[in-house]
Amino acid sequence: MELTPAAAELLRRLREAHGPLMFHQSGGCCDGSAPMCYPDGEFRTGDSDVLLASLDVAGVAEPVRFWMSKSQFEVWSHTRLIVDVVAGRGSGFSLEAPEGVRFLIRSRLVGT
Template sequence: MVRRVEATPAALELIERLKSKHGPLLFHQSGGCCDGSSPMCFPRDEFMVGDHDVLLGEIGETPFYIHEKQYDYWKHTQLIIDVVDGRGGMFSLEGVEGKRFLGRSRVFTEEEREALKHET
Protein backbone atom coordinates (compact mmCIF):
# COMPACT_ATOMS: atom_id res chain seq x y z
CA MET A 1 0.00 0.00 0.00
CA VAL A 2 1.29 3.42 -0.96
CA ARG A 3 1.00 6.03 1.76
CA ARG A 4 0.48 9.66 0.78
CA VAL A 5 1.85 10.92 4.11
CA GLU A 6 4.61 9.52 6.32
CA ALA A 7 6.48 10.79 9.38
CA THR A 8 10.08 10.53 10.47
CA PRO A 9 10.90 8.81 13.78
CA ALA A 10 11.58 12.23 15.34
CA ALA A 11 8.17 13.51 14.23
CA LEU A 12 6.45 10.38 15.56
CA GLU A 13 8.19 10.82 18.91
CA LEU A 14 7.01 14.43 19.16
CA ILE A 15 3.47 13.43 18.15
CA GLU A 16 3.39 10.91 21.01
CA ARG A 17 4.66 13.52 23.47
CA LEU A 18 2.00 15.99 22.31
CA LYS A 19 -0.74 13.34 22.51
CA SER A 20 0.23 12.59 26.11
CA LYS A 21 -0.24 16.30 26.95
CA HIS A 22 -3.20 17.23 24.74
CA GLY A 23 -5.04 14.01 23.89
CA PRO A 24 -6.02 13.08 20.32
CA LEU A 25 -4.52 15.32 17.65
CA LEU A 26 -5.15 16.37 14.07
CA PHE A 27 -2.81 17.78 11.41
CA HIS A 28 -3.86 20.29 8.79
CA GLN A 29 -1.95 21.99 6.00
CA SER A 30 -3.93 24.77 4.36
CA GLY A 31 -1.41 25.97 1.83
CA GLY A 32 -2.06 29.58 2.71
CA CYS A 33 0.75 32.00 3.23
CA CYS A 34 3.06 32.04 6.21
CA ASP A 35 1.96 29.58 8.92
CA GLY A 36 -0.66 27.97 6.68
CA SER A 37 1.95 26.53 4.37
CA SER A 38 3.40 24.41 7.18
CA PRO A 39 1.84 21.34 8.75
CA MET A 40 -0.09 22.50 11.80
CA CYS A 41 -0.94 20.29 14.77
CA PHE A 42 -4.10 20.86 16.81
CA PRO A 43 -6.12 19.11 19.49
CA ARG A 44 -8.52 17.02 17.42
CA ASP A 45 -11.66 18.47 18.98
CA GLU A 46 -10.51 22.07 18.47
CA PHE A 47 -10.22 22.09 14.67
CA MET A 48 -13.11 21.81 12.26
CA VAL A 49 -12.20 20.09 9.02
CA GLY A 50 -13.75 21.84 6.01
CA ASP A 51 -15.54 20.54 2.94
CA HIS A 52 -12.46 21.34 0.84
CA ASP A 53 -9.99 19.40 3.00
CA VAL A 54 -8.60 16.05 1.83
CA LEU A 55 -7.59 13.31 4.26
CA LEU A 56 -4.11 12.21 3.14
CA GLY A 57 -3.79 9.51 5.77
CA GLU A 58 -2.54 9.15 9.32
CA ILE A 59 0.79 9.60 11.03
CA GLY A 60 1.17 8.33 14.58
CA GLU A 61 -2.55 7.41 14.58
CA THR A 62 -3.28 11.09 13.89
CA PRO A 63 -5.28 12.17 10.81
CA PHE A 64 -3.52 14.48 8.37
CA TYR A 65 -5.64 16.80 6.20
CA ILE A 66 -4.58 19.12 3.40
CA HIS A 67 -6.65 21.71 1.56
CA GLU A 68 -7.78 20.42 -1.87
CA LYS A 69 -5.90 23.17 -3.75
CA GLN A 70 -2.67 22.15 -2.03
CA TYR A 71 -3.51 18.51 -2.70
CA ASP A 72 -3.77 19.27 -6.42
CA TYR A 73 -0.24 20.71 -6.37
CA TRP A 74 1.26 17.89 -4.31
CA LYS A 75 -0.74 14.78 -5.29
CA HIS A 76 2.21 13.41 -7.27
CA THR A 77 4.39 13.37 -4.14
CA GLN A 78 4.54 11.65 -0.80
CA LEU A 79 4.51 14.15 2.04
CA ILE A 80 7.05 13.33 4.75
CA ILE A 81 6.54 15.10 8.06
CA ASP A 82 9.71 15.83 9.97
CA VAL A 83 10.52 17.96 13.00
CA VAL A 84 13.26 20.55 13.42
CA ASP A 85 14.35 22.92 16.16
CA GLY A 86 12.73 26.33 16.13
CA ARG A 87 9.38 28.00 16.42
CA GLY A 88 6.72 27.16 13.88
CA GLY A 89 3.13 28.27 13.52
CA MET A 90 1.89 30.24 16.45
CA PHE A 91 -1.22 28.07 16.81
CA SER A 92 0.47 24.70 16.27
CA LEU A 93 0.98 22.70 19.46
CA GLU A 94 4.66 21.90 19.01
CA GLY A 95 5.74 25.56 19.25
CA VAL A 96 6.02 25.52 23.04
CA GLU A 97 8.32 22.51 22.74
CA GLY A 98 10.89 24.61 20.83
CA LYS A 99 10.20 22.46 17.75
CA ARG A 100 8.28 22.80 14.52
CA PHE A 101 6.87 20.29 12.10
CA LEU A 102 8.22 20.53 8.58
CA GLY A 103 6.90 18.99 5.39
CA ARG A 104 9.33 17.34 3.00
CA SER A 105 8.32 15.48 -0.12
CA ARG A 106 9.44 12.97 -2.69
CA VAL A 107 7.95 12.25 -6.10
CA PHE A 108 6.08 8.96 -6.34
CA THR A 109 7.61 6.31 -8.57
CA GLU A 110 5.72 5.22 -11.68
CA GLU A 111 4.69 2.01 -9.85
CA GLU A 112 3.40 4.00 -6.88
CA ARG A 113 1.42 6.34 -9.15
CA GLU A 114 -0.16 3.33 -10.83
CA ALA A 115 -1.09 1.80 -7.46
CA LEU A 116 -2.63 5.09 -6.32
CA LYS A 117 -4.90 5.08 -9.38
CA HIS A 118 -6.60 1.98 -7.95
CA GLU A 119 -7.32 3.44 -4.50
CA THR A 120 -10.92 3.34 -3.41
Protein backbone atom coordinates in the same frame (compact mmCIF):
# COMPACT_ATOMS: atom_id res chain seq x y z
CA MET B 1 2.57 9.57 3.80
CA GLU B 2 5.08 8.85 6.54
CA LEU B 3 6.63 10.24 9.72
CA THR B 4 10.29 10.65 10.57
CA PRO B 5 11.36 9.14 13.92
CA ALA B 6 11.72 12.68 15.35
CA ALA B 7 8.16 13.59 14.31
CA ALA B 8 6.79 10.35 15.79
CA GLU B 9 8.55 11.02 19.11
CA LEU B 10 7.18 14.56 19.27
CA LEU B 11 3.68 13.30 18.50
CA ARG B 12 3.93 10.81 21.37
CA ARG B 13 4.81 13.65 23.78
CA LEU B 14 2.08 15.92 22.42
CA ARG B 15 -0.48 13.10 22.63
CA GLU B 16 0.41 12.51 26.28
CA ALA B 17 -0.05 16.22 27.07
CA HIS B 18 -3.06 17.07 24.86
CA GLY B 19 -4.97 13.89 24.03
CA PRO B 20 -5.89 12.76 20.49
CA LEU B 21 -4.28 14.83 17.73
CA MET B 22 -4.83 15.93 14.14
CA PHE B 23 -2.89 17.84 11.47
CA HIS B 24 -4.14 20.40 9.00
CA GLN B 25 -2.15 22.05 6.23
CA SER B 26 -3.91 24.85 4.43
CA GLY B 27 -1.37 25.92 1.85
CA GLY B 28 -0.46 29.47 1.02
CA CYS B 29 2.27 31.52 2.59
CA CYS B 30 3.63 31.83 6.11
CA ASP B 31 2.07 29.48 8.68
CA GLY B 32 -0.35 28.06 6.12
CA SER B 33 2.47 26.32 4.29
CA ALA B 34 3.39 24.23 7.36
CA PRO B 35 1.44 21.36 8.87
CA MET B 36 -0.32 22.51 12.03
CA CYS B 37 -0.96 20.09 14.89
CA TYR B 38 -4.12 20.51 16.97
CA PRO B 39 -6.11 18.51 19.50
CA ASP B 40 -8.31 16.25 17.35
CA GLY B 41 -11.42 18.12 16.23
CA GLU B 42 -10.20 21.56 17.33
CA PHE B 43 -9.63 22.65 13.73
CA ARG B 44 -12.85 22.43 11.79
CA THR B 45 -12.46 20.81 8.38
CA GLY B 46 -14.93 21.16 5.56
CA ASP B 47 -15.63 20.61 1.88
CA SER B 48 -12.42 22.43 0.92
CA ASP B 49 -10.27 19.87 2.79
CA VAL B 50 -9.05 16.36 1.95
CA LEU B 51 -8.25 13.66 4.51
CA LEU B 52 -4.88 12.42 3.22
CA ALA B 53 -4.01 9.84 5.85
CA SER B 54 -4.60 8.45 9.27
CA LEU B 55 -1.06 8.08 10.56
CA ASP B 56 -0.31 5.22 12.94
CA VAL B 57 2.23 6.28 15.54
CA ALA B 58 3.77 3.65 17.81
CA GLY B 59 2.79 4.45 21.39
CA VAL B 60 -0.26 6.51 20.39
CA ALA B 61 -3.63 4.84 20.93
CA GLU B 62 -5.42 6.26 17.90
CA PRO B 63 -4.32 7.32 14.41
CA VAL B 64 -3.40 10.97 13.84
CA ARG B 65 -5.51 12.26 10.96
CA PHE B 66 -3.77 14.51 8.41
CA TRP B 67 -5.96 16.96 6.49
CA MET B 68 -4.90 19.28 3.67
CA SER B 69 -6.74 21.91 1.67
CA LYS B 70 -7.82 20.62 -1.75
CA SER B 71 -5.86 23.37 -3.51
CA GLN B 72 -2.64 22.42 -1.68
CA PHE B 73 -3.27 18.72 -2.33
CA GLU B 74 -3.56 19.37 -6.07
CA VAL B 75 -0.06 20.87 -6.04
CA TRP B 76 1.45 18.01 -4.04
CA SER B 77 -0.62 15.07 -5.29
CA HIS B 78 2.32 13.63 -7.27
CA THR B 79 4.61 13.47 -4.23
CA ARG B 80 5.11 11.25 -1.18
CA LEU B 81 4.76 13.46 1.89
CA ILE B 82 6.99 13.03 4.93
CA VAL B 83 6.17 14.76 8.23
CA ASP B 84 9.37 15.87 9.94
CA VAL B 85 10.27 18.18 12.82
CA VAL B 86 13.01 20.80 12.84
CA ALA B 87 14.35 23.34 15.30
CA GLY B 88 12.80 26.77 15.02
CA ARG B 89 9.68 28.68 15.80
CA GLY B 90 6.51 27.63 14.03
CA SER B 91 2.98 28.89 14.42
CA GLY B 92 1.76 29.94 17.83
CA PHE B 93 -1.43 27.94 17.20
CA SER B 94 0.26 24.61 16.54
CA LEU B 95 0.81 22.44 19.63
CA GLU B 96 4.57 22.05 19.14
CA ALA B 97 5.27 25.82 19.21
CA PRO B 98 6.21 25.96 22.94
CA GLU B 99 8.74 23.15 22.34
CA GLY B 100 10.98 25.40 20.18
CA VAL B 101 10.45 23.16 17.14
CA ARG B 102 8.06 23.05 14.22
CA PHE B 103 6.61 20.40 11.99
CA LEU B 104 7.70 20.50 8.36
CA ILE B 105 6.66 18.61 5.24
CA ARG B 106 9.35 17.06 3.10
CA SER B 107 8.38 15.46 -0.17
CA ARG B 108 9.66 13.01 -2.75
CA LEU B 109 8.36 12.56 -6.26
CA VAL B 110 6.27 9.42 -6.53
CA GLY B 111 8.31 6.65 -8.10
CA THR B 112 11.71 7.88 -6.87
